[in-house]
Amino acid sequence: KSVLIGKPAVGKSALLSRYVDDTFNLTYKGSIGLDFVCYCNFTRLLTRLQIESKTFAAPNFKKFLLLQIFDINRDSFHGGHFRGTSCIFAVFDLTDSTSLFQLHQLLPKVLTQCENAVVVLIGTKSDAKNTAPKNDAPTLAEINDFLDKFREKIIGYYETSAKDNINVSEAIEVMAKFYCKAYEFWRTHYKNAASPKPSEIKPEGSQKKCSVQ
Secondary structure, three states: OEEEEOOOOOOHHHHHHHHHHOOOOOOOOOOOOEEEEEEEEOHHHHHHHHHHOOOOOOHHHOOOOEEEEEEEOHHHOOOOOOOOOOEEEEEEEOOOHHHHHHHHHHHHHHHOOOOOOEEEEEEEOHHHHHHOOOOOOOOHHHHHHHHHHOOOOEEEEEEOEOOOOEOHHHHHHHHHHHHHHHHHHHHHHOOOOOOOOHHHOOOOOOOOOOOOO
């Protein structure tokens, strides 16, 4: 189970529409409650991982990995929708610094309901980043400050464009790769133990510090 959080109009639904349906709509329609739920089959991703790692084995996945992604409106944050969440996609607008500031406030609140979840930081609208007024866009220092503040939770940072289809798949699939490798590590070192649920895998100490290149 994964959720997207972020300020309205940062492009959360557009990001999912591009990934799931390979479509992009310039018309903005705000999400209402649990407005969008998608189920992604990562069969192809698992095949690529098996090619990349000869030792990779994930019998519990039965050759497929199903991902639920919930696009949750900010007004629904107090409804317990985050319990059992394995990954949080924290989304901000690369042309709007206030969207990153709001994540500083939102993410800790969400983590109180799913303290073992990992986080993927996603910057949207990279196609418009260079044309946005400098005073409006978040600075490199502000982004790195966020990455440093939540470094124990963040497993990746991606600058994306749903419009131009840039880094969309990479941003979504990094979570699946993280859990596949976590299960592989678990099976290798704890062969006689029961496989953990994704929500039981703690990210602390398992990631390198992220930074903006």
